[in-house]
Amino acid sequence: QKEVEQNSGPLSVPEGAIASLNCTYSDRGSQSFFWYRQYSGKSPELIMFIYSNGDKEDGRFTAQLNKASQYVSLLIRDSQPSDSATYLCAAYNAGNMLTFGGGTRLMVKP
Amino acid sequence: KAGVTQTPRYLIKTRGQQVTLSCSPISGHRSVSWYQQTPGQGLQFLFEYFSETQRNKGNFPGRFSGRQFSNSRSEMNVSTLELGDSALYLCASSLEPAGSNTEAFFGQGTRLTVV
Numbered sequence: 699q700k701e702v703e704q705n706s707g708p709l710s711v712p713e714g715a716i717a718s719l720n721c722t723y724s725d726r727g728s729q730s731f732f733w734y735r736q737y738s739g740k741s742p743e744l745i746m747f748i749y750s751n752g753d754k755e756d757g758r759f760t761a762q763l764n765k766a767s768q769y770v771s772l773l774i775r776d777s778q779p780s781d782s783a784t785y786l787c788a789a790y791n792a793g794n795m796l797t798f799g800g801g802t803r804l805m806v807k808p
Numbered sequence: 809k810a811g812v813t814q815t816p817r818y819l820i821k822t823r824g825q826q827v828t829l830s831c832s833p834i835s836g837h838r839s840v841s842w843y844q845q846t847p848g849q850g851l852q853f854l855f856e857y858f859s860e861t862q863r864n865k866g867n868f869p870g871r872f873s874g875r876q877f878s879n880s881r882s883e884m885n886v887s888t889l890e891l892g893d894s895a896l897y898l899c900a901s902s903l904e905p906a907g908s909n910t911e912a913f914f915g916q917g918t919r920l921t922v923v
Contacts, residue, residue, distance in 0.1 A: 729908040741914040794907040798851040
């Protein structure tokens with residue numbers, strides 16, 4: 699079992715809809731969680747991070763963390779075609795190594 | 809403020825050769841981590857350097873090595889290249905050592921092709 703798991707997708711949503719990306723992790727010692735966006739052929743770009751249970755909002759993005767369920771999600775409101783990319787969830791494990799999920803490919807259709 | 813700079817951007821090498829990749833972190837950042845990204849395995853942690861010391865190493869063979877200089881620039885070396893080493897090699901820099909609450913920022917990567 700991978701330490702960080704994501705559905706590979708693709709997740710297809712119409713423009714203007716809410717995209718919901720999910721991630722589960724196995725290391726209960728993980729304390730902080732990061733969402734990166736990676737466009738095809740480009741490097742990962744940090745979108746958001748979350749450390750505390752609950753929601754954290756930044757513009758059109760909301761990260762949600764539930765440590766009891768070992769679950770992290772990223773909501774993208776008013777999805778735009780430019781949001782089409784692969785979204786990577788990452789967490790530091792007990793060994794302080796940033797571990798990535800396989801990524802979810804998001805497609806926003808005009 | 810300049811971002812993380814990796815050189816070269818693209819590299820083609822022959823099996824058995826060795827290669828050195830370079831990473832200059834964001835100014836003021838002292839931690840540099842290296843990752844290998846392949847379609848099959850995704851992003852995998854190679855190692856992290858902080859203040860010229862290797863803090864962590866991922867599950868890669870000894871052919872993969874690195875170092876960090878006093879100006880925080882880091883190099884990664886792969887010896888005796890194999891076809892399976894073809895990948896995008898990414899480095900990420902952070903202000904503090906990798907761990908909780910540390911944000912890591914990636915460079916553009918070096919695309920290595922082994923033929």
